[in-house]
Amino acid sequence: MQLIPCPWCGPREEVEFHYGGQAHVDYPAEPAALSDEEWAKFVFFRDNPRGPFAERWSHAAGCRRWFNAVRDTRSYELLAVYRPGQERPVTT
């Protein structure tokens, strides 16, 4: 049972969180202007790196706030957490 550090509530067990996949994938400003390929990219395609991954989490059973985290998908170690709208921090 991993701990995930909610930026507001602090470290909590992973079962309190909801996973939201890749972060920094903005909803297109003008979906209608996109080709089918571009739209499909937005709907279905997400990065799947082996290593640090910026992703979204929600503290579903706690403060219900979404936040971003950089997590290493090999070790599952959380390298950084940050609030929505903030830039992805540099992690080593």
Added chain:
Amino acid sequence: MTADFRLPAGGRIDRDSALRFSFNGRSLAGRTGDTLASALLANGVHQTGTSIKYGRPRGIMAAGVEEPNALVQIAEPFTEPMLTATTVELYDGLVADGLSGYGVLAAEPDPSRYDAKHAHCDVLVVGAGPAGLAAALTAARSGARVVLVDDQSEPGGSLLGTDDNLDGRSSDVWVRDVITELDTTPGVLRLDRTTAFGAYQDGFVLALQRRTDHLGFDAPSHVSRHRIWRIRAKQTVIATGAHERPIVFADNDRPGILLAGAARTYLHRYGVQVGRRLAVFTANDSAYLAAIELAEAGIDVPVLLDARQEVPPGLSAECAARGIEVHPGHVVTGTEGHDRLTDVHIGPFGGGQADTVGCDTLLVSGGWNPAVHLFSQLGGTLRYAPETGAYVPGESLASARVAGSAAGTFELTTCVEQGIDAGRAAVTAAGFTPAAEARVPVADVRAEETAAAVLWRVPGGADDRAFVDLQRDVTVSEVERATGAGLESLEHVKRYTTIGTAHDQGKTSGTVAAGLVAEQLGANLAERRPTTFRPPYTSVPFAALGGRDRGELYDPIRVTALHDWHVAQGAEFEDVGQWKRARHYPRQGEDMHTAVLRECRAAREGVALMDASTLGKIDLQGPDAAELLDMLYTNMMSTLKVGRIRYGVMCGIDGMVIDDGTVIRLADDHFLLTTTTGNAAMVLDWIEEWLQTEWPHLRVFATSVTEHWVTVPLVGPKSRDVLAALAPELDVSNDAFGFMTWQDATVAGIPARICRISFSGELAYEINVNAWCGLALWEALIEAGEPYGITPYGTETMHVLRAEKGYPIVGQDTDGTVTPQDLGMSWAVSKKKTDFIGKRSFSRAENLRPDRKQLVGLLPADPSVLLPEGGQIIEHDHLPEPPVRMLGHVTSSYDSAALGRTFALAVLRSGRDRIGEKLYVTKDDEVVAVTVTDTVLYDKEGARRDG
């Protein structure tokens, strides 16, 4: 054999106790403090069963969890498969049998309780041996919160199995002093009989505590038998000791062949001599101690074979003094005996003059494998130590350190020292100032004199009888066969031979197998990747892991405020997600079909009511609420006027329907949404996700109010009369209170919000009150409706009523592949809005196909035939040979009181173009003729909704 092998003195057993037990049908006696294994040995019983593949007699080989042979089945007090005799504490009345590889499950349910508990600490110490005790004490003295777990019935670890002295006194005294101090220090939790079986990141360790097993028949039923401890530690000290490793030789599996350290444990802890005449075979110093101590206890130890040419001078001298002949450079080349060892063949390593020694017991030591399981589970890297032939912890981890023999240190004083150091380091890392340097007790044990030799097996013997994994009956020959087959990876060899996959998970065989494979491939073990250990360290009962999440606590049962009323009325319930919903209310003698026809008739002809409180309700406030709703729903919500209600459909970004419900506009900047029962949480999460991650500029707050309200649809032509009776101040006329509007009013004295919405096509009022008043409202409605024959109805009737009107249910008539257009709801998809969630997906090629599946009605040609929900629609009037083209399937099917016939809803390829066509639906092994119709089968004009 019934001889008594209990020594006249010594051991930690209670000599005043007398426990009766039965093993393999024999009635035997033991003592409190015995394990089943020590009690058997005390009775001279070595053989516990026969081996899985070759049926060879096998006996007790170890004294702990690493035991590969002595698997037992517990018959009483309660059937339990496959435990090791070496870990079963003896109790009066125990009935057990030896196993030959297969356990037997009980036929009846286990009556025991199992539970779990969380514990938090600064420092967790695993193992209460010398290193662990020293670490725990150091941490506790520093003011840290400490948890100390140990898998034995009492603390002491390896000290329990030796006669080592500390500071010139028996180590018992030191252990007792440490324990006394720990037990009186606040913030220390000490758990005996507790095995840490899994270690995970962030200091999470799972441990199994066996709380009542040792009480046997006296175990209290209200106390959990096993407890899973979920320990969260800032720092962990792993002081889990080491397991002795055998040397493989021909016929190395006979009863009477034990690990040398185990014999010491049986001697010192249990006061048991493992045989009358013992030979010892070793490649390191430690087995000398077994030989010396057993000889001192008066047991005949004629020979000690040391594979090393150079033997420890001091220990050899001590052996000689006790009449033990030490044979340098000698090995065991084979053994004799059937149920019990009778002779050992010995000879010089590498061949030469052979000899035979008559003995009933052979003690073997091939060295010690640190118990690095937890360290490895944590991701710690292991390093092969060629000098000891063992895998030892590599560099230490930030939050876990290893101390004592688990770290590959086998000298007692150093182990204690390491424990103290680990304790100091752990508390420092946890933010404490370590207590003043503790004094290290001085152990008066013999230091290692001669370096150990690494010997995996004695070559040149009968390899097909030289067992590497005793439990899986895998021999050296089979390992050779595997490497000969082209296998170079240890993982492949393990799979080819099954080595290491049995109950002991290779605790005695794993390293030996790795060594043999490397030897055969001419590889260097240090360059090969060691096995990664995975939880659990030792086996854990399923029930312990299931804990208390069983029966009614398996998953929360969610109920509404009216639940007890439904129960009292004899309602049948349906599981909808975690909710219990009343499905129908059968009266005396009614089956569901009859009850539902009656309930439907009441709703269509008189008045009926249901508990719809499970619908999700979300309060939405903010200046931008309307803008948000326009994005969430396919239809336009911003144009909804205050006081009015609109039905809405929600899609995912892929354009598929995910939910539907109503939107009530309470004020310009205040809405109340309803969701389907099953999707309430999902929809709120969905809203929050968009609000927080995509559109944080929107000034809207969403709040769940699902359970704040009890929701009661009052349905039927007489509903107006009933409501009027209870809400005299409310003008219930259609002009004053029109369809798809809402009003606040007092109903039966209760403040209520009433919505003119209808999921049945009938005149209906959905009454919402504070949930505390739900029952009062319900009972008032029942009373007021009595003159009209008011009838409670359940979800089944609700489904029939809505289906007669062609209203789909998300999740029943849709399956994640259905768009609003497919449902015939293009009217609910705004053409004006530039965007909403899902809109862009509607223009993809697949969405534009004319042959998409669309929602239609089906009328069976025979109006009494009920179509099966899930029946597939085909064009053939018979079942042809497969494959048969499927056009769609029946999503909902009912017998309708109002229509006087059966009908169904279905999704059908090009469905709307097929209206009027005759098609067929599969039912069992036949087909049923149906006519495709519009979805609305009842009151097409909508004349009834206003009463």
Added chain:
Amino acid sequence: MTADITTRRTPLDGWTSRFAELAPAVRLTERPFRSQLTLRLRDAGRAAAVSRVLGVDLPETPCTFNRGAGPHGPVEVAWLGPDEYLVLAQPGLQRTLESALREAIGGTQGGAVVDVSAQRTTLALSGPRARDLLAHGCAIDLHPSVSPTGTCVQTLLAQTGIILLVRDADPAEFLLLVRASFARYLAAWLVDAGAEYREEPV
């Protein structure tokens, strides 16, 4: 026709005797009909106005609550999120507080106020084994050094979400708020968890 107000029911109506079985190791009671309001504050400048209404400052530290008394009697204000609070007050005040708070925050421009009084029910838990009982299903470290008086966490207890308020860390006194539909599950779980503490001498 008017329904008798005495027929109001709480979600744990009828559980008193089962809760009593836990005594003396654990004292568990339902605190019915308390006024509960969700307060969302967009405009932090309005916090002072809110404090005046309640007589208690809004908690600034995550995972804490403030208690005190004001014009509407004793209240507890819990931090639920960076802009979200739960106001707990005596029974019968929800409407009064709803309008007072809405005014204080300046209407929906400033935030939101929602009456959620019946959304959750409140359980009070105390007694020498109260902390042990929670430890069977709550992963939060409730040791007084970690969760002192004034702590408020939203977390899971067994398989249901709870809001847990540490009213007193020593001797332990907790308030548990649970969604009404889960209340019976939680009650059954707590009573079951207490099975082995019942026969303990205290």
Added chain:
Amino acid sequence: MPAQTNLPDHPSFLWRNPDPAKSYDVVVVGGGGHGLATAYYLAAVHGITNVAVLEKGWLAGGNMARNTTIIRSNYLWDESSGIYEHALKLWEGLEAELDYPILFDQRGVLNLAHSLQDVRDSVRRVNANRLNGIDAEWLDADAVKEVCPIVNVSPEVRYPVLGATYQPRAGIAKHDYVAWGYASAADRLGVDLIQNCEVTGIETTDGRVTGVNTTRGRIAAGRVALAASGHSSELAAMAGVELPVQSHPLQALVSELLEPVHPTVVMSNAVHVYVSQAHKGELVMGAGIDNYNGYGQRGSFHIIERQMSAAMELFPIFARAHLLRTWAGIVDVSPDASPIIGLTPVDGLYLNCGWGTGGFKATPGVGDCFAHTIANDKPHPYNEPFTLERFTTGALVDEHGAAAVAH
């Protein structure tokens, strides 16, 4: 009587361990079940024998070694049932074809229904299966009890068993035996099985694949076929191809060896558990996938604890069985829970991924169809629907939305 005291021996020779040649007609990346089967069918059916299978670790050491070996074909959609049934038919003749004792045991699979909607979905699937020529039955609770007497069908449990779908031809096989059967048969046909050889780059020239770079040097290749499950995204990215898959941990566990108690395979989506008793006698169980992306070959233990509660609900007699070993694989999950098999925008580069939890049971079918695709540069009819383009057109094969029976 023990389940099967002695499993059949593996042959005394399995495969050569050749060093990689400079060049191959086809390089298959991934020495798991799919890669090995593909190589075998390339050689056996299409006569393409200048083939290398590159495996970064040991052969069949990924998901092939980590799955719960359930084989069935009772999928809802025509597209899925097509390829899975093709696989099942091949399974039925595989032991003879490979001359290897793969222990394919058609003991049947039950998919339990616990809610009215489960029942509807189940009946729908049974009807669809039968029209597609796949054996399928709907059983009520009593009939479930007859097929598997240890299932608790009492109406008193939290989520009572309302019935089940049953596919009698479904079953289990022994995973290592299957993989090694394909491996040794491919080896005999001249395929080079190269272990400890990780692909670090895919070379292309003018939009056509020319070779791969590996930890054991560059290898020229006329065609490159990816069959690397959880590692597909990384590999495809080396050729500039983006995939709509996400890699997740999937856990499984076994008990000790037990006398036979469980005659079939039971799967329950609603209570998240699936259970069979393997040939040797251990109970083999799996649950749902961990919800976050992960390459760690480990998951969260609470999933296993939950799975145990579920198992106890369904099988009360398991209470005192013991958890012996847990492990995790890395499954690549596509948006519609269906695989992606076929051509890519890069000439000569072929893709097989996105199998999620369905990979093992499809092994022979994938091998056959993927080999066909590679040999003919054209999809086999069975994998035609499983293109990468379907995510653009919207022609998904939505096996999680509609069928909701994973594994």
